[in-house]
Amino acid sequence: MTADAADHSAPPVPPALPGAGTGPGEASVAAASGEPAAPAAEEASASEPVAPAGVETVARYASSTELVEAVAERLLERLETLQADPEKVVQLCLTGGRTATRVYTALTERLDASTLDTQRLELWWSDERFVATEDPDRHAGHVLAILAGKLSMRSDLTHPMPAADGLADSAAAAASYGKELGETGFDICLLGMGPDGHVASVFPDHPSFEAAGHPVIGVTDSPFPPSERISLTVPTLNRSAEVWFLVTGDEKADAVRRSVAGDPTVPAGVVRGSVHTWWFLDRPAASALPYHSCSF
């Protein structure tokens, strides 16, 4: 396995997050990875989604398959570590996309050998295509088909976003999901990234990127089909102790470069974990990074 490098960092001082883990697990990630310190990010305001300060690590893999296997293994270990606190219900935010879907499959293949307590795992989604429950375009359908076959999940802790059947529109669905989510902060938020630097259904140069004051939004004119979606907004994504970006493919290389550099014009440039942001990249996705951003 080839991976890992670290460059971008800020003092590993986790701010208190409602619902998100800030215990010894997170502190030790920062300390163990030994990244150099850098100045803290500017303070965020409600209207400007400036990323919270946290350690950043770029982990580069020779292939997408290596990435998928390594992330699945790391995710399982991390969930188990967070559950070392017997009271802890881990808050995990899931994403759609091909890379994440492969990670879920790889994770289920490791479950037999793991001590993960699925009864203390709460699942959320960062975005959803606003289509009918049975529509194959729906993220949650794919994810649940993979996970539910292997995990005994608690229905009261599993929160797919609403489907289009039975709800007036994506704005109503977003409001309903916002209520369900409340002030929840995520221990880990998994995110894919599009070639334009979009995350969840927050797109650059688009109203979804300016949705201040709304934790969850309905999107009616997505640049990528289907046009109607539901999404967490940037400030809500930033209620994450750890953000894990999973990015593969050379068509994303330039967006990766800009996002890792913190370009405020791309959504992935301003989404950060308050404790740790991981960039899990395959070699093509990392190809536009300055070489010193990766070391293997």
Ligand SMILES: O=C(O)[C@H](O)[C@@H](O)[C@H](O)[C@H](O)COP(=O)(O)O
């Ligand atoms: O809803 C969508 O249109 C896609 O699912 C998209 O947002 C996806 O998350 C990213 O493009 C990364 O996905 P890949 O890993 O498939 O590239």
